[in-house]
Amino acid sequence: MKLYEQFPISLTNSLSGKKEVFQPINPGHVGMYVCGPTVYSDVHLGNVRTFLTFDIISRYFRHLGYKVRYVRNITDVGHLENDADEGEDKIAKKARLEQLEPMEVVKNYTEGFHEVLRQFNMLPPSIEPTATAHIVEQIEITKRLIEKGLAYEVNGSVYFDVPKYNEAHDYGILSGRKIEDLMESGRKLDSQDEKRNKVDFALWKKASPAHIMRWPSPWGDGFPGWHIECTVMSTKYLGETFDIHGGGMDLKFPHHECEIAQAVGANGKDPVHYWLHSNMLTVNGQKMSKSLGNSFLPRELFAGTHSLLDKGYSPMTVRFFMLQSHYSSTLDFSNEAMQSAEKGFKKLAQALAYIKKVEVPKASVASELTTEMNRMAADCYTSMSDDFNSAKVSAVLFEMSARL
RNA sequence: GGUUCCGUGGCCGAGUGGCUAGGCUGAGCUCUGCAAAAGCUCCUACAGCGGUUCGAAUCCGCUCGGAACCUCCA
Numbered sequence: 001m002k003l004y005e006q007f008p009i010s011l012t013n014s015l016s017g018k019k020e021v022f023q024p025i026n027p028g029h030v031g032m033y034v035c036g037p038t039v040y041s042d043v044h045l046g047n048v049r050t051f052l053t054f055d056i057i058s059r060y061f062r063h064l065g066y067k068v069r070y071v072r073n074i075t076d077v078g079h080l081e082n083d084a085d086e087g088e089d090k091i092a093k094k095a096r097l098e099q100l101e102p103m104e105v106v107k108n109y110t111e112g113f114h115e116v117l118r119q120f121n122m123l124p125p126s127i128e129p130t131a132t133a134h135i136v137e138q139i140e141i142t143k144r145l146i147e148k149g150l151a152y153e154v155n156g157s158v159y160f161d162v163p164k165y166n167e168a169h170d171y172g173i174l175s176g177r178k179i180e181d182l183m184e185s186g187r188k189l190d191s192q193d194e195k196r197n198k199v200d201f202a203l204w205k206k207a208s209p210a211h212i213m214r215w216p217s218p219w220g221d222g223f224p225g226w227h228i229e230c231t232v233m234s235t236k237y238l239g240e241t242f243d244i245h246g247g248g249m250d251l252k253f254p255h256h257e258c259e260i261a262q263a264v265g266a267n268g269k270d271p272v273h274y275w276l277h278s279n280m281l282t283v284n285g286q287k288m289s290k291s292l293g294n295s296f297l298p299r300e301l302f303a304g305t306h307s308l309l310d311k312g313y314s315p316m317t318v319r320f321f322m323l324q325s326h327y328s329s330t331l332d333f334s335n336e337a338m339q340s341a342e343k344g345f346k347k348l349a350q351a352l353a354y355i356k357k358v359e360v361p362k363a364s365v366a367s368e369l370t371t372e373m374n375r376m377a378a379d380c381y382t383s384m385s386d387d388f389n390s391a392k393v394s395a396v397l398f399e400m401s402a403r404l
Numbered sequence: 405g406g407u408u409c410c411g412u413g414g415c416c417g418a419g420u421g422g423c424u425a426g427g428c429u430g431a432g433c434u435c436u437g438c439a440a441a442a443g444c445u446c447c448u449a450c451a452g453c454g455g456u457u458c459g460a461a462u463c464c465g466c467u468c469g470g471a472a473c474c475u476c477c478a
Contacts, residue, residue: 015407037478050478090476172407175473181406182474226476248478253407255477279409280472289477324427325417330410330471337416340428347427383418391418393428402443 002028004064007385014252014275015174019387023272024243030061030068031242033272035251036128038075038178039109040090043116044295045318046281046288050248052319053278053388055122057246058299060384062076064376071237072398073230074113076106077213077223089223092112093182102213106132118299119315131229135215138224138232141266142203142217154194156206156220165261171199174260174275175253201258203228204319227258233262235271237266245272249289250281278327283308285332310335313342318323320345323390344398351401369403376400 012043021152024030030157034054051072058070077091089119117124133139142158145151151160162171166179182199204226207214214221234242240263256275263271266353280287283294304312313321321341326332376396383392 014408035478038476042478047478051476128470170416176407177474184406212431249408249472250477253473254475278477278478282471287472291477305434321416328409329417332416334416336428339417344427389418393427395418398426 002065003381004066007064007221007381009061009064009385009388011274011276011387013273013279015272015299020274022243023124024066024275025241028065028067029246030066031059031238032058032068032070032244032246033238033242033253033386034070034072034125034245035228035230035247036073036075037109037113037386038090039106039113039387040094041109041290042297043109043113044288044290044297045301045400046295047239047248048116048298049281049322049331050246050278051117051122052120052322054276055117056323056327056390057121057244057276057388058125059123060388069127069238070125071127071129071234072126073107073233074110074130075226075229076110076130077102077229089213095212119298119302120319121316129233131224131233132213134229134232135224137236138228139204139215141228141232141262143223144266145262148265148392149202150194153219156222157194157202158204158219158225159195159200160203160258160261160265161196162201162261163197165265169261169264171257174257177253187243201225201227201254204276205263205367206366227255228262230255231259231262231271232268234259235267239274240267241269241271243272244274244276246276246278252277259289279330281322282330282332284334285331287330288333293398308335310339313338317342317345320348320394324394326387326389328387344394348394348397348401351404372403373400 010016012020013020032054034051037047054070054072058068061068086359091102091105094100094105099103100108114124124137126175142151145160146153146158148163150165151158163179163183165171171177171179171184178369179199183197191334204217204219204222204224206222207219213223215223224400245256245259252275260271263269282288286292286294288295294308296308298315298318299316300306301309302312302315304310317338318341321338322331322342325345380393383389383396386392
């Protein structure tokens with residue numbers, strides 16, 4: 001009997017908002033896609049939390065005996081500064097500011113990203129595709145969407161027609177948004193806007209003469225939009241329908257909503273069975289983000305050099321700190337919380353070192369203790385299988401260490 | 405304004421109808437020549453007001469407070 005049969009996993013599906021029992025499409029196999037970083041700057045601690053969440057989840061699936069294909073992309077193009085129609089490509093901007101080739105920017109920050117994940121003891125994904133390596137596929141799917149009448153070209157750019165899509169499908173299915181509300185609120189469609197509807201989004205953007213990152217397409221030189229890469233890469237490596245799609249809460253809308261629309265529009269079927277969203281890391285109750293200026297980098301945390309920090313903490317302490325909360329809750333960062341985690345982690349590490357040293361004569365151990373340990377071990381599995389409740393597991397681990 | 409979600413003891417943070425979460429801090433104790441380390445014990449909460457129920461932190465309603473998303477964001 002496989003472990004996953006003994007401890008079936010249930011997980012909170014953002015699509016339904018409910019906890020569901022995990023049922024893989026192919027028995028014994030799990031296909032999982034997670035939105036990776038856009039490599040135009042250093043990853044900060046908030047980013048780390050998301051990748052750590054899915055590191056744990058993929059490890060746990062494997063541990064239970066599933067064969068996992070874990071795909072996590074690197075976004076090395078796209079993502080404009082402001083919105084659909086204005087602004088500069090983030091990577092191109094960084095390249096201009098630092099007087100580098102875009103590919104140099106991409107390489108720098110990709111390596112930095114990998115280095116950080118290594119420091120936090122995360123395993124690499126099975127496949128790590130990049131957006132620029134899949135331009136052809138992105139053009140193909142864009143063409144298909146035009147053929148199906150769900151996208152239109154204007155001046156060398158191609159947009160997804162959301163209201164058209166919404167006629168036969170439900171655009172707000174993931175985020176609970178209603179298209180009428182979206183049409184009313186927010187930014188107005190100004191006269192120079194190319195989009196037919198304000199809710200439409202770009203699949204392909206025309207490159208201005210100054211734009212460095214550009215590829216030829218049926219619509220002229222340009223670059224892909226920001227949602228299409230994930231649709232292309234996930235379905236290419238995991239199939240038109242796959243098990244799990246993960247990412248940060250802040251990607252739920254519009255990014256993941258658009259992914260669904262593109263995939264359903266192009267392939268005619270729902271791409272993902274289970275959507276998983278990890279919650280934000282906060283500082284003083286506010287989301288850690290670059291634009292708010294309250295983010296800090298892993299190396300600042302290790303060294304304790306950031307002004308918000310009393311002292312430095314090791315990567316494993318940080319990892320433990322994050323695992324003490326549930327991935328779906330916001331986690332507030334503070335010096336007190338880190339100190340608490342440091343002490344707790346040390347305790348568990350000592351207990352583990354002790355176990356490794358002590359020789360346990362199998363049969364002669366007090367059976368009462370053995371029974372109890374087995375019960376607690378099973379508790380760990382039950383908790384992890386219950387929506388990956390690592391916080392609960394840590395409590396059991398402390399209980400175990402107290403019995404040694 | 406709309407969507408989603410949250411409000412647990414000094415702090416952090418699990419818990420989704422009945423049973424002690426856990427960690428950190430603090431207090432006391434044990435051990436010890438003193439100290440350190442370690443162990444044990446104690447501090448028993450669920451924003452407020454109603455409702456459902458034999459029974460609610462847990463379900464429903466309202467009020468208050470907070471967050472994320474609606475622009476790039478993990």
